Amino acid sequence: MDEDEAAVTAATAATTSGRSGQVRVLEDYEGASELFRALSSPVRVALVSLLTEDELCVHELVDALELPQPLVSQHLRILRDADLVSRTRRGREVAYVLRDDHVAHIVADARLHSGEALPSGSDDAPHEPPA
Numbered sequence: 307m308d309e310d311e312a313a314v315t316a317a318t319a320a321t322t323s324g325r326s327g328q329v330r331v332l333e334d335y336e337g338a339s340e341l342f343r344a345l346s347s348p349v350r351v352a353l354v355s356l357l358t359e360d361e362l363c364v365h366e367l368v369d370a371l372e373l374p375q376p377l378v379s380q381h382l383r384i385l386r387d388a389d390l391v392s393r394t395r396r397g398r399e400v401a402y403v404l405r406d407d408h409v410a411h412i413v414a415d416a417r418l419h420s421g422e423a424l425p426s427g428s429d430d431a432p433h434e435p436p437a
Contacts, residue, residue, distance in 0.1 A: 341412070344388035349373065349381045351413055353402075354390065358410040361394060361403035 345351055349371070356362060356370055364382070368375045382402055385391040390409050391402045404410055 340388065341390075341409070344384060344390055345409075345413065345416075347381060347384075349377070350385055351416070353378070353381055353385060354404065354409055354413045355417070357391060357402055357404045358414070361396075361401040363396060363399045363401050365399075367402070 345354065352371055353367060356367060362370075364375060364379060367382070368378050371378060382391065385402075386393070389405060392405050393400045394403055395401075
């Protein structure tokens with residue numbers, strides 16, 4: 307192997323190992339990305355907010371959101387598939403409950419953050435959170 311071939315081989319190895327390191331780092335964020343994907347609908351955010359207070363049956367969620375039952379059930383299925391909610395029996399009814407309070411905090415923080423407005427005259431630069 308001549309000098310040029312050795313340099314190409316070394317560069318390829320460095321690039322490949324750099325990429326695999328990046329892939330490993332990104333894998334660390336996969337779970338968070340899946341969580342945000344599961345919460346990417348306003349209906350699902352509203353469902354999580356409602357379930358923060360108490361376990362509720364589908365008809366109670368339908369009444370609270372004023373949405374068709376099939377639509378609410380479809381969004382509950384997505385939340386179930388993401389392990390964010392689970393079902394429990396209430397006699398003949400099935401109630402839904404949040405599996406983890408952390409999700410409720412994430413949704414509450416996101417709602418609070420989305421309602422914040424930048425002070426007039428400010429730019430879009432990041433700012434320090436209030437103490």
